[in-house]
Amino acid sequence: MVSCDKSSVAPASLVTEKAKGSNGNYRGSDVIEQLKSDFHDKCYICELEGLQDPQIEHLIPHKGNIDLKFDWGNLFWSCGHCNSIKNNKIYEGKIINCCQEDPEQHIACRYADNDVQIEALDQSEVSLMTASLIYNVFNLKNTGMRTNNSAVRLKALQEEMNIFFNELHRYKDNKSPANTRRVVARLRKSTAFAAFKRSYIRNNSDYAELQAYVAL
Numbered sequence: 001m002v003s004c005d006k007s008s009v010a011p012a013s014l015v016t017e018k019a020k021g022s023n024g025n026y027r028g029s030d031v032i033e034q035l036k037s038d039f040h041d042k043c044y045i046c047e048l049e050g051l052q053d054p055q056i057e058h059l060i061p062h063k064g065n066i067d068l069k070f071d072w073g074n075l076f077w078s079c080g081h082c083n084s085i086k087n088n089k090i091y092e093g094k095i096i097n098c099c100q101e102d103p104e105q106h107i108a109c110r111y112a113d114n115d116v117q118i119e120a121l122d123q124s125e126v127s128l129m130t131a132s133l134i135y136n137v138f139n140l141k142n143t144g145m146r147t148n149n150s151a152v153r154l155k156a157l158q159e160e161m162n163i164f165f166n167e168l169h170r171y172k173d174n175k176s177p178a179n180t181r182r183v184v185a186r187l188r189k190s191t192a193f194a195a196f197k198r199s200y201i202r203n204n205s206d207y208a209e210l211q212a213y214v215a216l
C-alpha cells in the first residue's frame with residue numbers, strides 16, 4: 001500500500017445521488033472514472049493493476065449510513081478479492097487511509113523467498129491490522145476462490161519483482177541515463193506493487209543514490 005493523491009473535489013453525482021437517500025447510487029460513471037484515475041487503476045490494498053473486476057470500496061463500512069455511503073473521502077478503488085477479505089469485523093475502522101497518510105511510514109511490504117513479508121513499523125492497531133490485511137490478500141486460502149485469487153496476486157507480484165530485479169541488475173552494471181530512467185519509472189507510486197519495490201530500495205545500501213526516489 002502506498003499513498004494516493006485523491007482528487008479533492010467530489011464527483012458531482014455523489015451529491016445528487018445522496019439526495020435520493022437509500023435509493024441513491026454511489027457508483028455513477030463520474031465516480032468510477034475519477035477513482036480509476038486517482039488510484040491509477042490499481043487496487044489500493046494488493047496493488048494489482050488493470051483490474052478486471054474493480055469495486056468501489058468503503059474504507060469505513062457504511063452499513064446504510066448515508067453520510068458514509070456517499071462520502072468521497074470514504075470511497076476507494078479495490079479488487080473484489082481484497083474487498084471481500086477486508087469485509088470482516090476485525091478490520092472495521094482499522095485500515096490506514098492512504099489518501100490521508102503515507103502507509104509507507106507505518107508498514108514495510110517486503111518480497112523475499114518468493115513470498116510476502118508485511119511488517120508494521122509501529123504498534124498502533126491501525127498499522128497492525130493493515131499489515132495483517134495486506135498479508136492475507138496474498139496468502140488467505142480459506143475458500144477455493146480465495147486460494148486461486150491469492151495465488152494470482154502472488155504470481156503477479158513475483159512477475160513484477162522479477163522484471164524490477166532484472167532492471168536493477170542492468171542498472172548496476174551500467175548506470176546510464178536510460179537504465180536509471182527505467183528503474184526510477186518502476187519506483188513510482190502509480191505502478192503495480194510499488195510498496196514492495198520501494199521498500200526493497202529503501203532497505204538496500206547498494207542503491208544509496210536511488211533513496212531520493214523512495215524517500216518518506
Ligand SMILES: [Zn+2]
Pocket residue numbers: 043044045046047048078079080081082083137
Ligand atoms: Zn486487491
